[in-house]
Each structure stands twice: as structure tokens, then as C-alpha cells.
Amino acid sequence: MSIFVDDTTRVVYQGLTGSAGRFYGLRNREYGTRVVAGTNPRRAGTDVEGIPVFATVREAVSQTGATASCVFVPAPGVESAVMESAEAGITFIAVITEGVPAQDEARFYNRLLQDFPQVRLLGPNCPGIITPGKCNIGITAGEIATPGGPVGIVSRSGTLTYQALYELTQKGIGVTTCVGIGGDPVPGTTFIDCLERFEADPETRAVMLIGEIGGAEEEKAASFIGEHMSKPVVAYVAGATAPPGKKMGHAGAIISGSQGTATAKMEALAAAGVRVAKNPTEAGELMTEVVRGLAR
Amino acid sequence: MDLFEYQGKQYFARFGIPVSPGGVADTVDQAVTEADRVGYPVVVKAQVQVGGRGKAGGIQLARSAEEVRQHATNILGMDVRGHTVRRLWIERASEIEREYYASFTLDRGARLHLGMVSAKGGVEIEQVAEEDPQAIARLHINPVQGLSEQDARTLVERAQLEPEAHAGAVDILQKLYRCFVDGDADLVEINPLILTPDGRVHALDAKVTLDNNAEFRHPEWAEYRATEVLDEREQLARSKGLQYIGLTGSVGIIANGAGLAMSTLDVVNQAGGSPANFLDIGGGADAHVMANALEVINTDPNVRSILINIFGGITRGEEVANGIVQALEHVEIKAPIVIRIDGTNAEEGRAILQSHQSAQLISQPTMLEAAAKAVELANLAEARR
Numbered sequence: 001m002s003i004f005v006d007d008t009t010r011v012v013y014q015g016l017t018g019s020a021g022r023f024y025g026l027r028n029r030e031y032g033t034r035v036v037a038g039t040n041p042r043r044a045g046t047d048v049e050g051i052p053v054f055a056t057v058r059e060a061v062s063q064t065g066a067t068a069s070c071v072f073v074p075a076p077g078v079e080s081a082v083m084e085s086a087e088a089g090i091t092f093i094a095v096i097t098e099g100v101p102a103q104d105e106a107r108f109y110n111r112l113l114q115d116f117p118q119v120r121l122l123g124p125n126c127p128g129i130i131t132p133g134k135c136n137i138g139i140t141a142g143e144i145a146t147p148g149g150p151v152g153i154v155s156r157s158g159t160l161t162y163q164a165l166y167e168l169t170q171k172g173i174g175v176t177t178c179v180g181i182g183g184d185p186v187p188g189t190t191f192i193d194c195l196e197r198f199e200a201d202p203e204t205r206a207v208m209l210i211g212e213i214g215g216a217e218e219e220k221a222a223s224f225i226g227e228h229m230s231k232p233v234v235a236y237v238a239g240a241t242a243p244p245g246k247k248m249g250h251a252g253a254i255i256s257g258s259q260g261t262a263t264a265k266m267e268a269l270a271a272a273g274v275r276v277a278k279n280p281t282e283a284g285e286l287m288t289e290v291v292r293g294l295a296r
Numbered sequence: 297m298d299l300f301e302y303q304g305k306q307y308f309a310r311f312g313i314p315v316s317p318g319g320v321a322d323t324v325d326q327a328v329t330e331a332d333r334v335g336y337p338v339v340v341k342a343q344v345q346v347g348g349r350g351k352a353g354g355i356q357l358a359r360s361a362e363e364v365r366q367h368a369t370n371i372l373g374m375d376v377r378g379h380t381v382r383r384l385w386i387e388r389a390s391e392i393e394r395e396y397y398a399s400f401t402l403d404r405g406a407r408l409h410l411g412m413v414s415a416k417g418g419v420e421i422e423q424v425a426e427e428d429p430q431a432i433a434r435l436h437i438n439p440v441q442g443l444s445e446q447d448a449r450t451l452v453e454r455a456q457l458e459p460e461a462h463a464g465a466v467d468i469l470q471k472l473y474r475c476f477v478d479g480d481a482d483l484v485e486i487n488p489l490i491l492t493p494d495g496r497v498h499a500l501d502a503k504v505t506l507d508n509n510a511e512f513r514h515p516e517w518a519e520y521r522a523t524e525v526l527d528e529r530e531q532l533a534r535s536k537g538l539q540y541i542g543l544t545g546s547v548g549i550i551a552n553g554a555g556l557a558m559s560t561l562d563v564v565n566q567a568g569g570s571p572a573n574f575l576d577i578g579g580g581a582d583a584h585v586m587a588n589a590l591e592v593i594n595t596d597p598n599v600r601s602i603l604i605n606i607f608g609g610i611t612r613g614e615e616v617a618n619g620i621v622q623a624l625e626h627v628e629i630k631a632p633i634v635i636r637i638d639g640t641n642a643e644e645g646r647a648i649l650q651s652h653q654s655a656q657l658i659s660q661p662t663m664l665e666a667a668a669k670a671v672e673l674a675n676l677a678e679a680r681r
Contacts, residue, residue, distance in 0.1 A: 076512055101510035102402055103477055106439040109407055114440060141608070141640050157555020159607050162639060163663075166607070183554065185404050185482075212555055215404050238558040241565040242574075243543065262562075279563050281664055 002131035002177040003152065003197035003204070004092060004120060005068060009135050012037040012060040012090070014081045015072030015097075016048050024072070024096070024139050025051065031142040033135050036064040057088040068092035070128065070137045075099040078124060079108045086116040094137050095123035095188070105186035112188075121188025127158040127180035138180070140165070148174035149203045150294065151287060154194035155210035156183050156217070160238060160280060164208055167284025173291050176204045183212065191221035199229050206232045206290050208283060209274070211265055213239035218265035226272035232290045233274045236283040237262045297506045300343045302385040303520055304502030311475040313468055313486075314498035318387030327368035328361050330386040336360060337389040340367040344379040347420070352376045357389055383523075390500060394458055395488035397421055397432075398469060399503075400443075400476040409437040409476070411447070411469070413455040417488035431455075443473040457491075464497030465489070480510030529573070529596055536588040538575060545570025546674045548593035548602040548631065550586070552577050552611045560605045563664055569671030572599045581611050586619025591627050600677035603670035604635040605663055606645075613637045613645025621652055632673050634658050636666035 011028070015021035016038025026049060029035035037052055037060035044055035054060040057069065069085040071078060071093065078100045085093050105124060112119050122129060128138010133147030139158070145165045151173055155161040161180045168175060179194050181187050191209060198204045207229075211218040218237060225233050240262040266276045275290065277283035299307060305315040318338075319330030331338045342354030349355060354376055356367040364386070374381045395418035403410035414432045416424050424431055433454035437443050448469040452462050468489065476484045485503040492498070511517055533540030539554070543561075547569045551557035557576045564571050573596065577589050586604075593602055606616050616637060623629065633656060637645045649659050660666035 075509065099509045101480055101513075102482060102507050103439070103480055103510065106402055106407065106409065110438055110440045114438075144639060155555075157553065157558075159551075159553025159556035160559055161555075162607050163556060163559075166638060185402055186407050210555070212558060217405075220405070236559075238555050238562060240562045241571070242558055242561060278566060279664065280559060281662065 002134065003194065003201055004177065004179065005129055005131055005135045005137060007032070007034070007134040009068050009092070009137075010034045010036045010064065010066045011068045011070055011137055012039060012057060012064070012066040013070050013072060014039050014057065014085065016040065016051060017043050017053060018072055021072035022048055025070070028070075028136050028138070031136040032133070033137060036060075036066050057085050057090060061088045061090065066090065068137065069094070071095040071097055073097060075101070079104040082108045082121065083111065086112055086119050091118055092120050093122065093188070094126065094128050095121070096126065096128055096138050098125040100124040100184065102185045105184060109186050109188055122179070123182045123184070123188060125184040126182030126187075127161055129177065129179050131177045132175050140178070140180070144169055145178060146172070146174040149176040150174065150205035150291060151208055152176045152194070152198040152201065152204040152206075153178040153208045153210070154191055154198070155180050156212050157210060157238060160210050160236075163280045164210055164283065167280060168287060171284060171288045173288065176201060191217055192224045195221060195224055195229060199231055204231065205294050206234070206287065208287055209233055209235040209269075210283070211235065211237040213237070213242050213262050214260040216260065219268045222265075222268035222272040222274065225269070225274055234277060234283055234286045234290060235266075235269045235274045236277045236280055237265045237269070240266070240278070297508055297517070297520060297524060298345050299502070299504040299506065299520055300345060300383070300523065301341065301502055302343055302383075303523070304504040305499065307479060307504050308475060308499055308502050311471045311479065313471045313475065314496070315502070316387040316390055316498065316500065318385055321368065321384045321386055322382065324365055324368040324372065327384050327386055328364050331358065331361060331364040334386065334388045338364060338386050339389050340364060340371060341385045341387065342371050342374060342376060342381040343383040343385055344376045344381055346377050346379045349376045354381060390490060390498070391493050392490050392500075393493045394461065394491040396455070396457055396461070396465070396491070397424070397487045398465070398472060398489045399483065399485035399487075400473055401483045403436065406436055409439055409443075411435045411437055411443065411451050411473070413451040413457070413465070413469070415455050415457050421487060437473075439477075442477065443470060445470060460495045461491040461497050464491075468497055468499070480507045480514060481505060482507050529592060532595060533575070533592045536592065538577060538585070538589055538592060540592060541574040542596070543571050543573050544598070545572045546598055546600040546678060547670050548572045548596060548599040549605070550575050550577060550589045550593065550602065551605040552581055552607065556605060556607055560603065560663070560667070563667040564603065564671060567667045567671040569667070569674055572596055582615045583619030583622055586616055587623035587626065590620070590623040590629060594627060594629055599631050600674035601631050601670045602629070602633045603666060604633060605666060606635070606637045606639070608637065608639030608642055611640070613639065613641040613643070614648060617645035617648035620657070621648065624652070624657065629656065631677070632656050632658065634660055634666050634670040634673065636660050636663055
């Protein structure tokens with residue numbers, strides 16, 4: 001099993017004809033993802049190495065049965081791309097594009113919530129989602145992930161997600177699904193959304209959570225874990241030594257006042273029974289212990 | 297991007313928010329000219345992006361040209377908590393009956409806009425929040441519907457502003473919200489928002505943080521960019537399109553991805569060292585980007601060793617290795633480089649570096665070993681000085 005996406009997921013790439021969209025669209029197809037369509041109003045009727053390009057998402061859905069969308073369009077066009085997908089009946093939208101204005105994110109997230117509650121939005125500014133061996137939507141290098149479980153991963157950071165996948169692969173541990181929720185101020189999917197799904201997924205038997213400074217999402221995840229999760233969780237929070245008031249790349253990664261420090265997040269997670277690592281390597285080691293300890 | 301007070305007020309004025317008439321001055325003579333123009337009495341205000349300028353003597357009332365001259369002379373060049381005052385804002389002095397607080401920002405936890413109004417303005421809002429949280433009226437606003445007139449009225453009533461301030465405050469709140477949304481701000485704050493003895497409400501200060509991601513639809517922000525306060529290293533990095541933040545330690549850091557870069561700072565600290573910077577070369581960085589990054593690090597006189605931590609996803613190992621080799625050929629890198637590469641094409645990258653291995657360029661197999669080595673080299677260099 002997996003969460004959100006699997007080998008039946010049919011994906012349309014909004015921005016397939018752009019350089020990033022083309023590169024990752026083809027890479028994702030090569031991985032085994034059902035990349036069924038691309039959109040670009042000016043290139044309708046053409047194809048990208050056999051992937052048909054349509055003018056609108058609505059046409060792509062009716063012609064190919066696409067159920068998910070992966071958005072690579074430039075930041076100014078993301079809001080209308082997301083709404084176009086939702087209106088066309090797409091139910092899973094992953095926005096890889098970075099640099100989306102916070103006002104746009106706040107608006108389209110809430111518009112989806114009101115008018116299209118069945119839609120799951122991932123990102124913006126995220127690496128995407130991979131169910132190893134079945135479906136890879138986004139920019140994760142698929143070959144570093146081992147299929148099969150028992151570990152589910154949810155992460156706010158792109159490269160740290162790869163690091164985590166790699167550490168587990170080095171130790172021969174498989175992953176059910178790895179979700180990169182992204183570091184933007186208004187993420188469509190939160191830690192808790194993923195933890196809930198992992199808790200309900202029979203094949204996921206342990207969860208790795210990778211957080212970073214800023215906001216209070218890790219603290220909220222900690223209370224959810226304490227109250228609702230039976231499965232063991234290992235966590236790492238990046239930025240323990242980041243200075244306050246400095247944005248560390250991600251719009252979300254900033255310590256303001258006493259809010260959002262890594263120490264506070266790690267303490268909250270530890271108090272909820274989570275095993276907290278002080279670096280990604282240690283997180284891999286702790287997870288190895290957890291997996292070895294799981295009843296067969 | 298944070299705006300100076302005078303820029304914030306100019307931004308407010310675009311959205312029709314009443315502010316005091318005033319002008320900008322970079323010299324004592326300009327200050328007098330502006331004061332003569334706006335009319336006495338005036339307030340001479342230091343323009344710095346840090347709190348505490350009032351306590352430092354950076355805000356002074358002047359009743360005459362002589363007083364303006366005297367205060368401007370004192371304030372220009374003054375140090376306010378490490379920030380040197382280079383510019384003044386001269387504005388008509390206001391009579392103040394009451395001082396309020398008003399702001400809009402994004403509540404990330406709720407994924408909604410948050411409006412806050414308080415009858416206790418003029419002091420740090422964090423202090424009010426701590427001592428008397430009831431004194432701050434808060435209202436979540438759905439970004440789809442936006443702030444209605446009724447919402448603004450609710451905020452003003454809950455905050456218990458004086459009745460004579462209600463109409464003016466409701467009007468300003470609606471304009472401030474438009475400034476927040478259409479102006480693409482992360483934060484708009486008026487503290488104090490004042491009520492004058494003759495019953496007018498207006499903004500006596502302005503704090504505006506703009507969302508850098510929205511710059512593409514605001515060509516007018518270019519003038520704010522020009523006055524941004526950055527240190528030299530940050531300026532060089534920006535001109536090369538790198539995400540760089542200057543710190544005070546001795547280990548220069550280059551990593552790909554914000555999370556991995558932060559994590560690299562963590563492991564350097566855990567190994568007993570201290571990072572000189574945060575530098576994220578981003579995804580898909582090629583040889584050219586790597587060479588630029590090394591050049592920026594190289595300008596920092598405190599750097600004793602350089603740690604390059606790359607996990608290839610989009611970024612490819614051999615590109616990174618080629619960049620380092622090229623940079624070493626073109627730039628004289630002062631500090632030794634320790635590098636760890638994993639992920640996409642890591643082996644090709646390591647092979648390239650292997651043939652250039654020296655005391656100046658050391659490969660390590662893991663992130664932790666690389667951090668330990670970089671810290672060891674930095675400490676060694678420090679001890680030799």
C-alpha cells in the first residue's frame with residue numbers, strides 16, 4: 001500500500017513543454033509513472049516524446065483519464081494552473097514550482113478548501129511525492145529509494161528528503177511513500193495530513209518526519225503523534241544552530257522571536273514519544289533500530 | 297524585504313492611508329529644506345531597520361530650523377544597535393490624543409489572514425501580547441472573501457477604541473488590508489495608529505515587509521531594492537544569484553538545498569566548529585554556480601576552511617566536481633576545501649576530485665566525517681595564527 005498515489009495514478013503535467021517540466025516529466029515516465037498528458041494552449045496537438053499535449057486540463061482529463069496533476073508552470077501562472085486542474089476534476093495536485101507569492105498561495109489553498117474539498121494539494125515549492133517502484137511525481141531521483149516499506153517519510157525539505165531516502169537505502173530499508181510537503185508559508189498538505197494517512201496504511205509500520213525551523217507545524221505534528229499515532233516515529237529538525245531573524249532559503253524557514261526554534265520543536269516531538277535525531281545520519285540509524293525492532 | 301519607515305509610509309499613501317506630510321533627507325541641509333517645506337514643528341526621525349531608535353535618541357522634535365539642524369547633525373551617522381543612520385525622515389509633528397496598534401499578516405498555522413487591533417499602541421506589541429493578551433483584538437480573515445467593512449468594524453469594536461476613532465479606524469483598516477493583499481506584503485503594521493485631539497485617525501509609523509516572491513508584478517519595488525541594507529558578502533552573492541546569509545564563524549559552507557544547508561550548519565556546530573555562512577546553491581547547480589559560490593566564500597576573511605556538502609538529485613556530482621576544479625584554476629582559494637558528494641553521479645564526481653586531491657582539496661565519504669574534517673582544519677588554522 002501507499003498514500004495519495006500508486007501505480008493507477010494517471011498524471012497530467014502542466015508545463016510539460018518547459019525545460020523543467022519536460023526533463024522531469026520524461027524522467028518520471030521512465031521511472032514507471034503513468035505520465036498521460038501535458039498541457040500548453042499554444043502547443044495543443046503536439047507531443048513530447050509521445051506524451052500528448054492538450055490546450056487545457058479539461059481536455060487532457062477527458063481524453064486520457066488523468067486523475068493527478070504535476071505543476072511546473074512559472075510562479076505567476078501557478079494560481080490559475082491549480083484552479084484549472086481542480087475545475088477539470090483533478091483530485092491530486094502537486095505544485096513543484098518555487099517562488100509563488102504568499103498571497104496567491106493563501107487564496108488558492110482556501111478556494112480549493114471551499115469549492116473543491118475533495119482535492120489534495122501538495123506544495124507549492126515541494127519536491128513532490130514518490131511511492132517507490134510505482135509512481136514518482138516531481139523531482140526526486142527515484143533510484144535512491146527502495147520500494148516496499150515499512151517506512152513512510154514526510155519532509156519539509158527537498159535535499160534532506162533525498163538524504164533520508166539515501167540513508168535508508170544504504171541500510172536496505174524500503175519506503176512505502178515519501179511525501180515532500182515543501183517549505184512555503186501555505187503548504188497544501190501538512191505533516192498531520194500525511195501522519196494520518198501513514199497511521200491508516202497497513203504497510204507503513206514506522207514514519208520518518210523531517211522538519212525545519214520556522215512556524216509551528218512540527219509542534220502540531222508532535223501533539224497529533226502523542227494523541228493519535230500507534231506507529232513509531234523518528235524525527236530530525238534542521239536548523240538547530242540557525243540564527244533568529246534570518247530566512248534560511250525557504251520562505252517558511254525563519255525563527256521569529258522565540259517562535260519556531262529547532263530546540264522547541266525537538267522537545268515537543270521527544271515529549272510525544274518520538275525518537276529525535278540530531279542529524280540526518282543519526283535519523284537513519286535510529287530508524288534502522290526501529291525497523292529491526294518491529295514484530296515480524 | 298523590509299521597508300524603511302519613509303518607504304512604508306509612501307507605500308501606505310499609495311493605498312490612501314493617511315500619513316503625516318514629510319520628506320527624506322540625507323544631509324543636514326536637506327533636513328532643514330524639508331522641514332521648511334512641511335512646516336514646523338517637525339519630528340526628525342532616524343531611518344534604520346531596527347527597533348529602539350527612540351531610546352537611542354533617533355527621534356527628536358524640532359520647532360525651528362536651528363533645532364532641525366542640531367538634531368539632524370546628531371542623528372546622521374548615529375549608531376542604533378549596530379545600524380548606522382544614513383537617512384532621515386522629516387515629518388510634520390502630530391498632536392496625539394490616543395495611540396493604537398493595527399496590523400495584517402498571514403497566520404501560517406491557520407492558513408488564513410490575521411488582523412490585529414489594540415487600544416494599547418505605541419509600545420512593542422509582543423510586550424502587550426505577553427502582559428495583557430486581552431488588549432489585542434484578533435480576527436481571522438479568509439483570503440477568498442477578504443476583509444469586509446463589518447470585519448473591520450468588529451476588530452475596532454472588540455479592541456475598544458474610542459468611539460470618535462471608529463469611523464477613521466474602520467476606513468484605515470480596509471485600506472491597510474488592500475495594501476497587505478494588493479501590495480503583496482508579508483506584514484503591514486501601524487504602531488502607533490493615532491487619534492488626534494480634533495478626531496482624525498492616521499498612521500504615525502509604518503512597518504512593511506514585502507514578499508520577495510511577488511516582485512515580478514511590482515516593478516516599482518526596484519527603488520526599495522536599491523536601498524536595501526546588505527553586507528558586502530551578501531551583496532556579491534545576490535549579484536551572482538546565490539542564497540547567502542553571512543554568519544560569524546570560520547567554516548565556510550556550500551550546500552545544495554535550504555534544508556541540507558541548514559543541516560550542514562548543524563553538523564559543523566555538533567563537530568565543535570562554527571559556520572561562517574549559510575549558502576544554498578540550489579537545485580541543478582552547474583560548474584559555473586559552484587565557482588561563483590567559492591568566490592563569494594573566498595571574500596570572507598574569517599573563513600579558515602570550506603565545507604562543500606552536495607546531495608545530487610537534480611544537481612549532478614560530476615558538474616559539482618568540475619566546478620570546484622575550474623574554480624581552483626581561476627580563483628586563488630585561500631582556505632582548504634573539504635567535500636562530500638552523494639547522490640546522482642556521485643562516483644563520477646569523486647573520480648574527478650580524486651585526481652586533484654591535495655592538502656587544499658580533501659574528499660570525505662559522509663556528511664559527518666566531512667564536517668569533522670572541516671572543523672579540524674579550521675581549528676588548526678586558527679591555532680597557527
